Amino acid sequence: xxxxxxxxxxxxxxxxxxxxxxxxxxxxxxxxxxxxxxxxxxxxxxxxxxxxxxxxxxxxxxxxxxxxxxxxxxxxxxxxxxxxxxxxxxxxxxxxxxxxxxxxxxxxxxxxxxxxxxxxxxxxxxxxxxxxxxxxxxxxxxxxxxxxxxxxxxxxxxxxxxxxxxxxxxxxxxxxxxxxxxxxxxxxxxxxxxxxxxxxxxxxxxxxxxxxxxxxxxxxxxxxxxxxxxxxxxxxxxxxxxxxxxxxxxxxxxxxxxxxxxxxxxxxxxxxxxxxxxxxxxxxxxxxxxxxxxxxxxxxxxxxxxxxxxxxxxxxxxxxxxxxxxxxxxxxxxxxxxxxxxxxxxxxxxxxxxxxxxxxxxxxxxxxxxxxxxxxxxxxxxxxxxxxxxxxxxxxxxxxxxxxxxxxxxxxxxxxxxxxxxxxxxxxxxxxxxxxxxxxxxxxxxxxxxxxxxxxxxxxxxxxxxxxxxxxxxxxxxxxxxxxxxxxxxxxxxxxxxxxxxxxxxxxxxxxxxxxxxxxxxxxxxxxxxxxxxxxxxxxxxxxxxxxxxxxxxxxxxxxxxxxxxxxxxxxxxxxxxxxxxxxxxxxxxxxxxxxxxxxxxxxxxxxxxxxxxxxxxxxxxxxxxxxxxxxxxxxxx
Amino acid sequence: xxxxxxxxxxxxxxxxxxxxxxxxxxxxxxxxxxxxxxxxxxxxxxxxxxxxxxxxxxxxxxxxxxxxxxxxxxxxxxxxxxxxxxxxxxxxxxxxxxxxxxxxxxxxxxxxxxxxxxxxxxxxxxxxxxxxxxxxxxxxxxxxxxxxxxxxxxxxxxxxxxxxxxxxx
Numbered sequence: 138x139x140x141x142x143x144x145x146x147x148x149x150x151x152x153x154x155x156x157x158x159x160x161x162x163x164x165x166x167x168x169x170x171x172x173x174x175x176x177x178x179x180x181x182x183x184x185x186x187x188x189x190x191x192x193x194x195x196x197x198x199x200x201x202x203x204x205x206x207x208x209x210x211x212x213x214x215x216x217x218x219x220x221x222x223x224x225x226x227x228x229x230x231x232x233x234x235x236x237x238x239x240x241x242x243x244x245x246x247x248x249x250x251x252x253x254x255x256x257x258x259x260x261x262x263x264x265x266x267x268x269x270x271x272x273x274x275x276x277x278x279x280x281x282x283x284x285x286x287x288x289x290x291x292x293x294x295x296x297x298x299x300x301x302x303x304x305x306x307x308x309x310x311x312x313x314x315x316x317x318x319x320x321x322x323x324x325x326x327x328x329x330x331x332x333x334x335x336x337x338x339x340x341x342x343x344x345x346x347x348x349x350x351x352x353x354x355x356x357x358x359x360x361x362x363x364x365x366x367x368x369x370x371x372x373x374x375x376x377x378x379x380x381x382x383x384x385x386x387x388x389x390x391x392x393x394x395x396x397x398x399x400x401x402x403x404x405x406x407x408x409x410x411x412x413x414x415x416x417x418x419x420x421x422x423x424x425x426x427x428x429x430x431x432x433x434x435x436x437x438x439x440x441x442x443x444x445x446x447x448x449x450x451x452x453x454x455x456x457x458x459x460x461x462x463x464x465x466x467x468x469x470x471x472x473x474x475x476x477x478x479x480x481x482x483x484x485x486x487x488x489x490x491x492x493x494x495x496x497x498x499x500x501x502x503x504x505x506x507x508x509x510x511x512x513x514x515x516x517x518x519x520x521x522x523x524x525x526x527x528x529x530x531x532x533x534x535x536x537x538x539x540x541x542x543x544x545x546x547x548x549x550x551x552x553x554x555x556x557x558x559x560x561x562x563x564x565x566x567x568x569x570x571x572x573x574x575x576x577x578x579x580x581x582x583x584x585x586x587x588x589x590x591x592x593x594x595x596x597x598x599x600x601x602x603x604x605x606x607x608x609x610x611x612x613x614x615x616x617x618x619x620x621x622x623x624x625x626x627x628x629x630x631x632x633x634x635x636x637x638x639x640x641x642x643x644x645x646x647x648x649x650x651x652x653x654x655x656x657x658x659x660x661x662x663x664x665x666x667x668x669x670x671x672x673x674x675x676x677x678x679x680x681x682x683x684x685x686x687x688x689x690x691x692x693x694x695x696x697x698x699x700x701x702x703x704x705x706x707x708x709x710x711x712x713x714x715x716x717x718x719x720x721x722x723x724x725x726x727x728x729x730x731x732x733x734x735x736x737x738x739x740x741x742x743x744x745x746x747x748x749x750x751x752x753x754x755x756x757x758x759x760x761x762x763x764x765x766x767x768x769x770x771x772x773x774x775x
Numbered sequence: 776x777x778x779x780x781x782x783x784x785x786x787x788x789x790x791x792x793x794x795x796x797x798x799x800x801x802x803x804x805x806x807x808x809x810x811x812x813x814x815x816x817x818x819x820x821x822x823x824x825x826x827x828x829x830x831x832x833x834x835x836x837x838x839x840x841x842x843x844x845x846x847x848x849x850x851x852x853x854x855x856x857x858x859x860x861x862x863x864x865x866x867x868x869x870x871x872x873x874x875x876x877x878x879x880x881x882x883x884x885x886x887x888x889x890x891x892x893x894x895x896x897x898x899x900x901x902x903x904x905x906x907x908x909x910x911x912x913x914x915x916x917x918x919x920x921x922x923x924x925x926x927x928x929x930x931x932x933x934x935x936x937x938x939x940x941x942x943x944x
Contacts (some may be wrong), residue, residue: 240844240853247844273844277853315896317886321865323855325843353841354854358869358887366872395844395853505879512871526871530914533878537910542880542903 168265172228175259182221189418190251190390192397193220204406204414206349207398209238212248227251232266238396246271247396250389250418274392281323282312283384286419288375288412288449289324289357290439290555291364293596295629300368301601302585303435303555305409307416308357308374309388316453319374320358325391327352327411329401343403350401350411352394365457367516371550372455375439378448379419387419404432413438423448434584436555436594443556456548458513462636464548465506473503478635480507481514484531497541504536505543510636551597558594559751559774561585565607567755567770572652574614578768580607580621588628588711589721589745590774591753598630598671598681609650611658618658623647630683632673641671641683652764653695653735661693667707680712689727696733703729703736717747737762751775862891867921874914877906892928898941905931905938 181187191211193201203210203217211217213226230237230244231252238247245252246269255261261268287308294300307325314322329348331339342348364370379387394415399406410433413425428441443449456464469477473495479486480503486492492500508529515525565580582605586595602623609620624646631639644666651661667687674680688704709723724740743757751774759766841854850860866873869884876882880903889902906913909931917924932938 241846242844273853277844277855280855315886317883318890320883321887321890352843354843355841356856356865356868358865358884362869362872392844395842501879508875508878512875529875533875533914534911537878537880537907540880540904540907542900542907543882545881 166232166265168262169229169232172259172261172266173225176224176228176255177221179258181255181258182224185421186254187220187224189414189421190254190393191216191220191223192399192414204399205397206400207239207396210393210397212237212244224255228255231255231261234269240395242271242273243269245269246274248393249274250386250393253389274389277392278385278388281309281388283309283388284312284314285310286377286379286384286387288377288439288442289360290373290375290435291360291368291370292373292552292555293436293599293601294368294370295596295599295601295627300370301627303370305412305435305438306360307387307412309354309384310376320356320361322357323354324357324360325352325412325415326355326360327399327408343401346400346402346406348401349398350406350408351398352391352411361455365455366512369457369459369513371457371460371552373439373555374453374455375442375449376451376453377416377442378450383419387415390415390418405429407433407435409433409435409438413441416442432584434561436558437561440556440558440560452554454548454550456550458509458516459637460551461548462506462509462513463551465502465509465546466636469503469506473499474635476503477507477510480504480532481510481636484528484535487532487535497539498544501536501539501541501543504532504539508532508536552595553593555594557750559586559591559753561774563590563605563772563774565755565770565772567768569766569768571611571766572764574611576609576611578607578609578620578770580605580770582623587626588630589719589743589755591717591745591747591750592719593750598632600626600628602626614658616658618650619648619660620650621648630671630681632671632681634672641669641685643667643669643685643687649761651693651695651761653693653762656693656695659693659695661691661695663689663691665689676712678713678715680710682708682710684708687725687727689729691729691732696735698732701729701732701735703727703731705737707739719745721745862888863921863925865891866917866924870917870921870924874910874917877903877913878910880904880907888928892925892932893942894932894938895941898938901935901937902932905935 176182187193188201192204194204196202200218201220205211205217211223211226212230213219213222216223216226227244227248234243236242237244240247249271256268287310289306289308291300291304293303306327308319308322309325310319311322327350329343329350331343331348338347361372364372399411401407410426410429413429413433417423417425423445425438425441429437466474466477476486476492476495480492487504492503495503511525511529511532515522515529561584563580563582565578565582568575568577570576582602584603585601587600587602588598603625605621605623605626606619607621608617610617626645626647628641628643630641631637633639646664648660648662651659653659653661665687666689667685669683669685669687671681671683674682685707686704687707688702690700690702692700705725705727707723707725709721711719711721713719721743722741724738726736726738728736739759739761741757741759743755746754748754753772753774755768755770755772757766757768757770759768840848840851843854845851845854847853850857850864856864865888869888872882872884873888876885885903885906886896886899889899890896894902906928909927913924913927916927932942
């Protein structure tokens with residue numbers, strides 16, 4: 138143990154050494170020594186503020202490591218793991234006008250938030266440590282005309298694996314901004330920098346931190362185009378109750394992050410995670426990143442923010458183009474609907490008497506729906522883009538000649554607000570019968586949502602299950618075994634109607650327990666993929682019907698040659714019988730032509746009753762080949 | 776769509792980006808380079824590989840052009856669009872939405888363009904009516920360049936008795 142005096146002396150020496158090595162041409166500043174000493178006495182390097190500024194996380198076995206991975210962000214070579222060394226080096230560098238980091242500024246300007254905090258705590262003497270003017274930062278900060286901060290959540294996009302869970306970004310709302318000019322605001326967006334043509338390496342590198350993530354300020358209008366127009370994702374906007382000092386803190390730290398880069402981990406240190414750390418710095422009373430130890434799902438971060446008392450002041454919804462068209466279509470008469478379909482095929486119909494005999498506002502409305510739909514087809518299919526644009530021009534020319542403005546409609550979402558949904562992990566406990574035996578079962582699923590789970594807050598007709606495992610104890614066989622495991626089970630149903638004709642698809646990779654030949658309880662690994670179609674009806678509340686053509690490969694020691702490969706079809710439906718009660722039934726026939734030649738008939742009926750936002754009851758019946766299986770469970774989302 | 780998914784999972788090799796419509800992007804940039812770059816990149820996102828990247832990356836042109844404290848590059852300064860480029864940049868990057876809203880006589884993109892041009896919100900309705908009236912000519916200008924589009928709009932505003940007064944204040 139060093140005595141405090143020796144300790145202090147040592148620190149002074151280190152400080153002097155740093156000062157002399159960096160600014161060799163100038164004499165060591167006695168004022169620097171004084172500041173270092175005071176910083177040590179006040180134990181500033183142990184404070185939460187410093188840890189937030191440098192993104193330090195406590196290590197499992199003591200000490201700290203910063204999540205930030207760019208050497209240019211640290212002023213000490215040991216900065217990533219040594220908060221004290223970094224603080225000493227920062228103070229030292231404040232005396233120097235040398236341009237540092239990626240942003241090429243003096244330390245005082247590159248790290249404005251560090252400077253502001255240390256200045257506040259140590260009360261720098263302007264005579265001995267003159268404050269530098271940071272014109273670049275001041276101009277940048279003013280350019281935002283920042284008035285408030287909004288969290289933006291583009292909802293899940295099933296047809297892109299990387300955005301299946303949604304995304305989050307911040308928007309810096311401007312002074313004088315109206316709902317009609319909010320697209321002019323800048324965003325603060327954290328994203329991985331992925332080189333083009335990464336294709337095969339992308340998922341692997343994305344998951345394991347192979348990319349660098351950076352902060353940028355992309356104008357909101359570009360983000361709206363991306364999500365609303367191209368990817369057809371509904372956007373939710375949550376205004377945060379941040380006052381001027383918090384906004385200032387947020388912008389100061391965001392400026393510093395221009396020098397930073399973070400190894401990007403798709404599941405945890407992703408867009409949402411790093412935005413939380415920025416919000417935490419803006420308002421240190423928020424404790425956000427601690428809540429995410431293993432993975433950060435954007436919807437969970439939205440829920441977390443919505444749960445902070447008084448943080449979210451109001452919520453706005455921005456419909457995707459598809460939502461817009463579907464909602465507008467509800468307001469069409471059957472005859473008008475027919476006209477839209479004709480206009481979509483042939484723009485000259487705009488000149489026809491059928492259209493022109495409508496009242497002027499209805500003509501305008503019919504043309505607007507047709508124009509939205511033609512744009513949608515152009516965005517969906519690159520080969521149609523030019524044709525769709527010309528077609529749309531003709532529709533719009535006709536539209537412009539009507540000389541009346543379109544009505545400003547308020548479009549309601551089909552999905553409910555994301556924060557109203559169940560949490561994303563699930564545990565189930567229950568029991569049942571399989572053939573002549575009874576069992577108890579416990580299951581955990583890490584993420585995210587299946588077709589029978591309570592739907593509020595989630596994209597309807599979409600299922601993503603990642604990483605689930607079920608353990609069963611059979612009473613008569615006196616055997617405890619892993620009954621089922623799922624690596625990935627995705628279903629995307631797109632109900633087809635007269636305007637929208639997207640295919641439905643599914644993919645399932647996992648293990649089940651089967652009975653086959655001599656083997657009573659056998660593990661069977663399977664890979665199944667299917668493509669098909671879906672449609673919806675509204676007899677009770679809402680029913681979705683689906684059918685798939687599918688292929689499947691199985692691996693199990695129960696089979697001859699240990700495998701079988703085949704194809705078949707499945708069909709089914711789910712129906713909301715009551716607000717909290719859903720039934721899902723499906724039947725499958727598969728014939729295996731390769732390996733163990735055999736066939737398989739499966740059918741299942743599942744029911745869910747919602748008890749509360751995070752509680753549900755399930756009753757599942759599964760028939761598979763010769764197995765009959767009934768399972769009753771209580772499910773908790775956490 | 777299933778194909779996209781499989782591609783993304785790395786089961787199938789990514790389709791080559793060569794030959795996908797890049798020719799439809801004439802150099803209509805405002806002159807500082809970003810316009811062309813951004814627009815080209817933006818259209819490009821519809822290719823499979825960039826599309827996949829989009830979600831996590833959210834913008835293939837994010838960190839370079841709009842990177843925070845990244846210095847001066849083309850049309851941006853430390854990641855923000857330069858003041859004199861704002862209007863033309865906006866007109867360029869939102870051309871499809873703008874023309875649609877011009878024909879429809881209202882919309883947020885049009886309101887935002889009016890704001891950038893200094894038209895006070897009380898006069899937005901007049902501005903919308905003006906763009907609806909001149910829809911065909913404005914689209915033609917816009918297809919030449921966004922600079923021409925903004926110039927035509929400015930001229931039209933300065934000739935409109937109501938708007939000219941409001942803009943000059």
